[in-house]
Amino acid sequence: MNEKKIGEVILDVRNISLRFGGVKALTDISFDVREHEVRAIIGPNGAGKSSMLNCINGVYQPQEGSISFRGQTFKHMNSRQVAEMGIARTFQNLALFKGMSVIDNLMTGRNLRVKSGLLAQAFRNPFGIGNAQKEEEQHREFVEHIIDFLEIQAHRKTPVGTLPYGLQKRVDLGRALAMEPQVLLLDEPMAGMNLEEKQDMSRFILDVNDEFGTTIVLIEHDMGVVMDISDRVVVLDYGKKIGDGTPEDVRGNEEVISAYLGTSH
Amino acid sequence: MFYRENGQFKTSYRADQQIFAIAQDRWLVLALIAAAFIVVPMLASDYMMRAILIPFLIMSLAALGVNILVGYCGQISLGSGAFMAVGAYMAYNFFVRIPGMPLVPALLLGGLCATVFGVLFGLPSLRVKGLYLAVATLAAQFFADWMFLRVKWFVNDSPSGSVSVNNLQVFGLPIESAVSKYLFCLAVLVVLALLAKNLVRSAIGREWMAIRDMDVAAAVIGIRPMYAKLSAFAVSSFIIGVAGGLWAFVYLGAWEPAAFGVDLSFRLLFMVIIGGLGSIMGAFFGAGFIVVLPIVLNQALPELASLFGMSMTTATVSHVELMIFGGLIVWFLIVEPHGLAKLWSIGKQKLRLWPFPH
Amino acid sequence: MSTDSPIVLNVNGIEVIYNHVILVLKGVSLTVRQGQIAAILGGNGAGKTTTLRAVSNLLKGERGEVTKGSIELRGERIENLSPADLVQRGVVQVMEGRHCFAHLTIEENLMTGSYTRKDKAEVARNLEKVYTYFPRLKTRRTSQAAYTSGGEQQMCAIGRALMANPSVVLLDEPSMGLAPQIVEEVFEIVKDLNHKEGVTVLLAEQNTNMALRYADYGYIMESGRIVMDGPAADLRNNEDVKEFYLGMGGGERKSFKDVKSYKRRKRWLA
Amino acid sequence: MAFFLETLLGGLMAGMLYSLVALGFVLIFKASGVFNFAQGAMVLFAALAMARFSEWVPQWIGIESLVLANVIAFVLAGALMWVVAWLIERLVLRHLVNQEGVTLLMATLGITYFLDGLGQTLFGSNIYAINVGMPKDPVFLLESTFPGGVLVNLEDVYAACIAALLVAALSLFFQKTSTGRALRAVADDHQAAQSIGIPLNRIWVIVWFVAGVTALVAGIIWGSKLGVQFSLTTLALRALPVVILGGLTSVPGAIIGGLIIGVGEKLSEVYLGPFVGGGIEIWFAYVLALVFLLFRPQGLFGEKIIDRV
Amino acid sequence: QAKEQFFPLLSYRTGPYAPNGTPWANGKQDYLKLINARDGGVNGVKLTFEECETGYATDRGVECYERLKSRPGVSLFDPQATGITFALTEKVTTDKIPLITLGYGLSVSQDGNAFKWNFPLMGSYWTGADILIQHIGAKEGGLDKLKGKKIALVYHDSPFGKEPIPLLQERQRMHGFDLQLIPVTAPGVEQKAAWLQVRQSRPDYVLLWGWGVMNSTALKEAQATGYPREKMYGVWWAGAEPDVKDVGAGAKGYNALALNTSGQQPKVIQDILKHVHDKGQGTGPKDEVGSVLYTRGVIIQMLGVEAVRRAQERFGKGKVMTGEQVRWGLENLALDQKKLDSLGFAGVMRPLSTSCNDHMGSTWARVHTWDGAKWNFSSDFLQADEQIIKPMVKAGADKYLADKKMTRRAAADCGS
Numbered sequence A: 001m002n003e004k005k006i007g008e009v010i011l012d013v014r015n016i017s018l019r020f021g022g023v024k025a026l027t028d029i030s031f032d033v034r035e036h037e038v039r040a041i042i043g044p045n046g047a048g049k050s051s052m053l054n055c056i057n058g059v060y061q062p063q064e065g066s067i068s069f070r071g072q073t074f075k076h077m078n079s080r081q082v083a084e085m086g087i088a089r090t091f092q093n094l095a096l097f098k099g100m101s102v103i104d105n106l107m108t109g110r111n112l113r114v115k116s117g118l119l120a121q122a123f124r125n126p127f128g129i130g131n132a133q134k135e136e137e138q139h140r141e142f143v144e145h146i147i148d149f150l151e152i153q154a155h156r157k158t159p160v161g162t163l164p165y166g167l168q169k170r171v172d173l174g175r176a177l178a179m180e181p182q183v184l185l186l187d188e189p190m191a192g193m194n195l196e197e198k199q200d201m202s203r204f205i206l207d208v209n210d211e212f213g214t215t216i217v218l219i220e221h222d223m224g225v226v227m228d229i230s231d232r233v234v235v236l237d238y239g240k241k242i243g244d245g246t247p248e249d250v251r252g253n254e255e256v257i258s259a260y261l262g263t264s265h
Numbered sequence B: 001m002f003y004r005e006n007g008q009f010k011t012s013y014r015a016d017q018q019i020f021a022i023a024q025d026r027w028l029v030l031a032l033i034a035a036a037f038i039v040v041p042m043l044a045s046d047y048m049m050r051a052i053l054i055p056f057l058i059m060s061l062a063a064l065g066v067n068i069l070v071g072y073c074g075q076i077s078l079g080s081g082a083f084m085a086v087g088a089y090m091a092y093n094f095f096v097r098i099p100g101m102p103l104v105p106a107l108l109l110g111g112l113c114a115t116v117f118g119v120l121f122g123l124p125s126l127r128v129k130g131l132y133l134a135v136a137t138l139a140a141q142f143f144a145d146w147m148f149l150r151v152k153w154f155v156n157d158s159p160s161g162s163v164s165v166n167n168l169q170v171f172g173l174p175i176e177s178a179v180s181k182y183l184f185c186l187a188v189l190v191v192l193a194l195l196a197k198n199l200v201r202s203a204i205g206r207e208w209m210a211i212r213d214m215d216v217a218a219a220v221i222g223i224r225p226m227y228a229k230l231s232a233f234a235v236s237s238f239i240i241g242v243a244g245g246l247w248a249f250v251y252l253g254a255w256e257p258a259a260f261g262v263d264l265s266f267r268l269l270f271m272v273i274i275g276g277l278g279s280i281m282g283a284f285f286g287a288g289f290i291v292v293l294p295i296v297l298n299q300a301l302p303e304l305a306s307l308f309g310m311s312m313t314t315a316t317v318s319h320v321e322l323m324i325f326g327g328l329i330v331w332f333l334i335v336e337p338h339g340l341a342k343l344w345s346i347g348k349q350k351l352r353l354w355p356f357p358h
Numbered sequence C: 001m002s003t004d005s006p007i008v009l010n011v012n013g014i015e016v017i018y019n020h021v022i023l024v025l026k027g028v029s030l031t032v033r034q035g036q037i038a039a040i041l042g043g044n045g046a047g048k049t050t051t052l053r054a055v056s057n058l059l060k061g062e063r064g065e066v067t068k069g070s071i072e073l074r075g076e077r078i079e080n081l082s083p084a085d086l087v088q089r090g091v092v093q094v095m096e097g098r099h100c101f102a103h104l105t106i107e108e109n110l111m112t113g114s115y116t117r118k119d120k121a122e123v124a125r126n127l128e129k130v131y132t133y134f135p136r137l138k139t140r141r142t143s144q145a146a147y148t149s150g151g152e153q154q155m156c157a158i159g160r161a162l163m164a165n166p167s168v169v170l171l172d173e174p175s176m177g178l179a180p181q182i183v184e185e186v187f188e189i190v191k192d193l194n195h196k197e198g199v200t201v202l203l204a205e206q207n208t209n210m211a212l213r214y215a216d217y218g219y220i221m222e223s224g225r226i227v228m229d230g231p232a233a234d235l236r237n238n239e240d241v242k243e244f245y246l247g248m249g250g251g252e253r254k255s256f257k258d259v260k261s262y263k264r265r266k267r268w269l270a
Numbered sequence D: 001m002a003f004f005l006e007t008l009l010g011g012l013m014a015g016m017l018y019s020l021v022a023l024g025f026v027l028i029f030k031a032s033g034v035f036n037f038a039q040g041a042m043v044l045f046a047a048l049a050m051a052r053f054s055e056w057v058p059q060w061i062g063i064e065s066l067v068l069a070n071v072i073a074f075v076l077a078g079a080l081m082w083v084v085a086w087l088i089e090r091l092v093l094r095h096l097v098n099q100e101g102v103t104l105l106m107a108t109l110g111i112t113y114f115l116d117g118l119g120q121t122l123f124g125s126n127i128y129a130i131n132v133g134m135p136k137d138p139v140f141l142l143e144s145t146f147p148g149g150v151l152v153n154l155e156d157v158y159a160a161c162i163a164a165l166l167v168a169a170l171s172l173f174f175q176k177t178s179t180g181r182a183l184r185a186v187a188d189d190h191q192a193a194q195s196i197g198i199p200l201n202r203i204w205v206i207v208w209f210v211a212g213v214t215a216l217v218a219g220i221i222w223g224s225k226l227g228v229q230f231s232l233t234t235l236a237l238r239a240l241p242v243v244i245l246g247g248l249t250s251v252p253g254a255i256i257g258g259l260i261i262g263v264g265e266k267l268s269e270v271y272l273g274p275f276v277g278g279g280i281e282i283w284f285a286y287v288l289a290l291v292f293l294l295f296r297p298q299g300l301f302g303e304k305i306i307d308r309v
Numbered sequence E: 001q002a003k004e005q006f007f008p009l010l011s012y013r014t015g016p017y018a019p020n021g022t023p024w025a026n027g028k029q030d031y032l033k034l035i036n037a038r039d040g041g042v043n044g045v046k047l048t049f050e051e052c053e054t055g056y057a058t059d060r061g062v063e064c065y066e067r068l069k070s071r072p073g074v075s076l077f078d079p080q081a082t083g084i085t086f087a088l089t090e091k092v093t094t095d096k097i098p099l100i101t102l103g104y105g106l107s108v109s110q111d112g113n114a115f116k117w118n119f120p121l122m123g124s125y126w127t128g129a130d131i132l133i134q135h136i137g138a139k140e141g142g143l144d145k146l147k148g149k150k151i152a153l154v155y156h157d158s159p160f161g162k163e164p165i166p167l168l169q170e171r172q173r174m175h176g177f178d179l180q181l182i183p184v185t186a187p188g189v190e191q192k193a194a195w196l197q198v199r200q201s202r203p204d205y206v207l208l209w210g211w212g213v214m215n216s217t218a219l220k221e222a223q224a225t226g227y228p229r230e231k232m233y234g235v236w237w238a239g240a241e242p243d244v245k246d247v248g249a250g251a252k253g254y255n256a257l258a259l260n261t262s263g264q265q266p267k268v269i270q271d272i273l274k275h276v277h278d279k280g281q282g283t284g285p286k287d288e289v290g291s292v293l294y295t296r297g298v299i300i301q302m303l304g305v306e307a308v309r310r311a312q313e314r315f316g317k318g319k320v321m322t323g324e325q326v327r328w329g330l331e332n333l334a335l336d337q338k339k340l341d342s343l344g345f346a347g348v349m350r351p352l353s354t355s356c357n358d359h360m361g362s363t364w365a366r367v368h369t370w371d372g373a374k375w376n377f378s379s380d381f382l383q384a385d386e387q388i389i390k391p392m393v394k395a396g397a398d399k400y401l402a403d404k405k406m407t408r409r410a411a412a413d414c415g416s
């Protein structure tokens, strides 16, 4: 295994605070993510991990703080802009397009890159007039790679709503990958998987990280996974950051142990 | 056994991306279209054409349009009648006010006006969702009803407010006989259905469906809700508008706003739900169900009754017709909540496995 | 302890078909005895959820149906009972993927769980019990369920089922999305209920490690069939189970980092 | 001034009457997540039953008293609505557990057709009268303050009071009882509700029955005002902006929405209508509701629409 | 092949307009049964019919038309609705089947030179409105007394309701009364705003151009707002039993135009009772026979049958007439008092005779008043003012022809 090159800071979260009415979901959180690294966020339930991701990709607007991406600072961003910058995301509660087939779900990930307009698409044809068909085929080819990669060939045309939970998680990842993101935010991608599947998933994540150099931010409750595959870990508790460092550092941190890991670990 | 895709390996994505990827389907559909153009005109009676097939074709087209908005983009619309009315009345105005205006451009221009109207009343969809949006579309419906009744300009100052067209021609051929009307509607339908199919299987169609299924997630992968929703309103109301023009010009010939009332909007919505939301095929099934079934029931019931030695008054027939119609709707929904198109595809799936049960 | 206690749940060769065409369970049989914790293990899509739905009769809403076989609860055929009847008989399911009532607050969610309980004092006691199990819920009790975190919702779903004072609990992936500490907690609760109140548990779980630690008996499912079953202790020592489910192939735990993505084959499928 | 007051009052009264129909929508939506398009048909069906029973009962059992005939007719019509609710649960809803909103909505449309057909078959399609002794002629108030006084319809006032009572009772039911909570749970998630032992079947019969009785009350009031005839079903379209403005899930919302829509449409028709040729009230009602929605997409009192990933 | 003349009957027995549509349809059917039962048809040609339910909806109406138009021996259509009439007007020209719209349809279609296939027999909305204004004028003591008076038109918001407006505006110009237009959205169950406006402007007269529930609702709202029913005048579609019956006492004093009598005295009604109802062949309930709309249905059918008879006189007695031949018959109806008497219509209606130019045949109507139990005539037959109507019809027909790029029928065409 070749040594990984961790690069510059790509994503810098500064003093983010987020409140919902009286609930303080995040209080003054700062951390950074470096290019190519696998950055884990852990913490007990309701700590604010998902909310953190939502802030990064513009679903929630934090009341305070800022986030910079490749040195460019922004406070209020909408999801579209974030997506255009190359930040993709998977969801904890599965936010797939249930009525669409696996292929179509993945293809939506390519939509940002589609150039032909509405009319061109309406008149797309197999006779080589216009670009729409060619473009479609190129995107399809890309998506097929992801399908092979995630090993969901058999389910290409199945509506995702009827897939078992674990496969849906995979499709969710695939859709994010289809965006060819620079940063991939993963919210509990392995929940509901058994060990073997978690191993596969870890493999996928590491491969993405290696092969495409994608930076990964990962929320996960399985400490085995976190310890094994992440480069650095942020620990949140009740909206506050209580730890940040290498897996070993974090595992040794008293506060983290009592807040999150429990005694038996 | 016959419906097998085994051995049909796709060697390119293009092959797999064809509208009908399975050869049997492709041939079946081509055969159907050919039959519709060639065989049906030879066999169907005048009544069949004028009273059943033409309305069926036009309503299929309209349902197709509604399906894009409701089925693909998930925006519930009860204003389709209004979009049809705009298409019809504006096409009428282009047709009678501009000397020498040919029929097809008039219809298309009517469709474009419907597009504008549709986008306008689609604007609230950026904020209002689901059933609540139905109010916006109903506002469009009642506003259009009122406008075409009240604003004299739209009816070319006819005192009673009803308008009519005649002398329809396409490329110099008169559209008068049942066959020519039928073929004209069929041609328009086939072309627009093909374009619609292209759209829904392309990027824009996926944007619509993404917005329908989960708009927050769609936004996160970079889909602009505004563009997706408004383009759905635009495309859908264009198609509905053209259908409205056909309904008025070809089927009715003369009409008043009541011909595009809220009842029609409801019926169009039924068509897409019964036919299958998010399925082009569903539009045809739905139109068939809602247009043809009542007529069939209406004619079959007295015969049926007389088989048992009863005679039914027209009133009883239509009451029983309503009951059976309602009952069938419920029954089909129970058998397959996702509509006739889904039932069809399940049927195909079974056929594929045949003769093995699973 | 429980091999000779009476059979509570007896699933006998059931077949389940979704949507009239998708055959998912192909003759699944299992028995759960009084006071037992039985675990169903298996990969994604194996049919665990489907099995539980078949027992609790929640298949209909998914357009699935049991086409063959029988299901008995304490000797009584239950295929035709409604889910509500089953709850009356003490069988409660915690559904996969949480399914909290989005518009209701956490506390209202819990209270709906006691719909079948008429005794006010008992309900209050249960509520207190759930809050002591999951203190996090207490702090979030007035939030609408939709606006709580994934783990909070999972706790809510489990708590809600406990509010019904069940005698048989069907747990579908209870540990999903929970922090390790809480996972432990949940299994302790299960053990507690099982030991102290004699609650019978049928558990579908991906966290094999935990499941086999707490269960008495285990079933392993692959593509709609039970491929292996036995007392939990035996399964823990089975080589295949060790390799594929516990990640202990070759003796010790492999790092997630080092697992190769080569295609492996399970011996029992051969 | 007096006329303005009259218009205002007229709007308020009309609004209350819309609320009665709107209430049926809200009940069923709140308790099962079904948008019941059949509410209009149920109003007609119930009103037809009431009208015809009150006509037939004296013939059947030879009583003279109008009051008694009406009471018996009411009970019979109520019983009929129970049967309808039971059948709807048995034959329709039970088979559509856990289906999407549109599917259920479509099913209620099927029910609409069925009830329309059945109602007319059983009871006929002429205009029938319901006479529950409502006063028909107007009274004039404040005659000393305004020349000619302010015209008020006692009939409307009674109707409004009945509507208010009904709303109060139903609000209490939803707020205070555990059944109310169970109903809301069902609306959120059929399956989860089943999984914790809420008997959907029974709940649905109850809810549809209550909605049926609401429809009966609405039918009696509207029927005694307008006569009972097929067109009563179109009231549903009048009540729709009311439901939506008030919020699909709010019982008090139905009343407030009704008042706003009622006043809005009457004022607009009377004061704006003449400038544009009139006939604007129906779309004005919808546009008014729409304007409110732009500020509160869930309606005035509706539950916040949840969108969360 | 049996000799059968076929009468397609478009009707509506369900939906919002059923209460009014039903007696009308029953009258039409019963008259056909009567002719068959009593006379054995028309000169030996049996009359057959089939009903088709339109529900008052245009598209269903078109379907019914297409379904029935090619039956052998088809004679004519009576669509029973203005909307359907519009749609069929375009179609009958090619299919060569006449359309009779007694007392409804397009007022300009009176001009048989422009509307070859339309027959708005016995009156159009322009004649109706004109007669009402004359009647009101007479009440006031002369048309000149109308100056400064306020007349409100409460109308069904559809082409049907809008038809009288041009005529009323013409009269307004002549006499200087105030005309207030108050539309009521179809089907007309909600009229509070309309009647608030009436209460505000307190017009001297209200003209009611309604159909179906709109009529009874209007009367109830009038009562609720205290507008005197004596001052209300309805069109002949707002002056039948279903419009007033369930209003009870509240309708007392209300007036409406009448094209025909009601009651069971006329001979033709007696004949129907005897030959049809007493034999158990009646279409509807017996006590409805002879009601206003029922009788109108009978008249409509009689005119159709007489057109066939007239056509047979020219094209061959005892033969089945084609649509074109029936059209000729309709254009050459000559029903004088004697003829009417012999047909059993003595006192039921005014004589009527049509021509190539005039497809209406009669411009007379009278007013009747509801006394709480039945309709009583409250005026003599009045004739609409030809001086006013003729030019309007001519102008309207010319515009229609111009829009359609058609020309008037040649004089020679009249004989065919």
Ligand SMILES: Nc1ncnc2c1ncn2[C@@H]1O[C@H](COP(=O)(O)OP(=O)(O)OP(=O)(O)O)[C@@H](O)[C@H]1O
Binding pocket: A020, A023, A024, A025, A043, A044, A045, A046, A047, A048, A049, A050, A051, A052, A092, C140, C143, C147, C148, C149, C150, C151, C152, C177, C179, D308
């Ligand atoms: N939209 C919202 N409105 C109100 N409160 C919210 C909202 N989103 C999150 N919260 C609250 O903020 C807190 C943090 O939630 P978040 O989903 O970020 O937790 P989490 O760390 O992802 O937990 P888990 O591991 O259980 O998924 C929780 O208490 C939650 O209830």
Ligand SMILES: Nc1ncnc2c1ncn2[C@@H]1O[C@H](COP(=O)(O)OP(=O)(O)OP(=O)(O)O)[C@@H](O)[C@H]1O
Binding pocket: A162, A163, A164, A165, A166, A167, A192, C018, C019, C022, C024, C042, C043, C044, C045, C046, C047, C048, C049, C050, C051, C062, C063, C096, C206
């Ligand atoms: N509603 C449904 N319609 C059609 N197929 C379904 C449906 N639900 C499940 N299936 C299919 O049934 C099979 C078994 O699914 P099930 O959910 O029971 O698996 P599981 O063992 O619970 O998996 P997981 O661990 O991912 O939850 C899968 O192949 C799935 O695609």
Ligand SMILES: CC(C)C[C@H](N)C(=O)O
Binding pocket: E080, E081, E082, E083, E104, E105, E160, E161, E210, E211, E237
């Ligand atoms: C046909 C007549 C009864 C008039 C009717 N209101 C219509 O215009 O349709």
Ligand SMILES: [Mg+2]
Binding pocket: A049, A050, A051, A092, A187, C149, C150, C151
């Ligand atoms: Mg989370």
Ligand SMILES: [Mg+2]
Binding pocket: A165, C048, C049, C050, C096, C172
């Ligand atoms: Mg599962």
